[in-house]
Amino acid sequence: MSRCNRITLAIIASCFMGTACAAELLPGQPAPPFQLPDQSGEMHSLSDYRGRWVVLYFYPKDDTPGCTEEACRFRDDILRLDEMGAQVLGASLDDRDSHARFADKHNLQFPLLSDTSGAVVASYGSLRNLGILKVARRHTFIIDPGGRIAKIYRKVSPSDHSEQVISDLKELQREYAAASG
Numbered sequence: 001m002s003r004c005n006r007i008t009l010a011i012i013a014s015c016f017m018g019t020a021c022a023a024e025l026l027p028g029q030p031a032p033p034f035q036l037p038d039q040s041g042e043m044h045s046l047s048d049y050r051g052r053w054v055v056l057y058f059y060p061k062d063d064t065p066g067c068t069e070e071a072c073r074f075r076d077d078i079l080r081l082d083e084m085g086a087q088v089l090g091a092s093l094d095d096r097d098s099h100a101r102f103a104d105k106h107n108l109q110f111p112l113l114s115d116t117s118g119a120v121v122a123s124y125g126s127l128r129n130l131g132i133l134k135v136a137r138r139h140t141f142i143i144d145p146g147g148r149i150a151k152i153y154r155k156v157s158p159s160d161h162s163e164q165v166i167s168d169l170k171e172l173q174r175e176y177a178a179a180s181g
Helices: 003-015 065-076 078-083 096-104 119-123 160-180
Strands: 035-037 043-045 053-060 087-090 113-116 127-130 131-137 140-145 149-153
Touching: 043 053, 053 065, 053 160, 065 078, 065 087, 065 096, 065 160, 078 087, 078 160, 087 119, 087 131, 096 113, 140 160, 149 160
Parallel strands: 053 087, 087 113
Antiparallel strands: 035 043, 053 140, 127 131, 140 149
16 A cells, blocks of 8 residues: 555545544543633633533534433433532533523523634543534533543443432542541
8 A cells, every 4th residue: 555545545535534632531530621611601610610410412413313312311400419519511612602502592501612613622632523524522521520531431432421410429429528527
C-alpha cells in the first residue's frame, strides 16, 4: 500500500471512529471548569454548584430518539435527584434555540447547556470528531461537592441510565460522607 493510500485510510478511519480531543479524565481528578448558556440564556459555571453534587451528561443531538429518551428519563427522575442534592445538567453542541425547543417539547426542567464551540465537551474527552461533523459522545460525569470527578460513564444506555446514576450516586454520597466526616 502506498504512503498516500495509508494516509487516506487513516483519515477515513479517524472520521468514522471519531477521536476525543482531550486526555481521558479519571475519577478523583478536578472536573474541568466551564461557563455555558442554557436554553434560557442563563449562564452556568461549574463553580456555581460548589457544595452540590452535579450530574453532567453529554449527548449527541437534541430531539433524536436516544437523546430524547435519556433526557426524559432524567426529567422523570428529577425529584429523586433533587432530594439527593444533585443538579442535573445536559450538554451538547446544539445552540440555545435548539435546546429551548427540545426542553419545551419534552418539559425538561433542568438546564441544557449549549457548547457550540465544543471546547467544554472536548475538555471532558467527550468530543467526537467526524471530519466536518462534530458531536458530543454520550458520556456522563458525576461531580462531587468539592468539584472532583466521582464517577464516569463512557458507555450509556439511555433507557436505564438515570436509574444507574441514582443508584451509584447513593453509594458515592455514602462514601463521600464517610471520608469527609
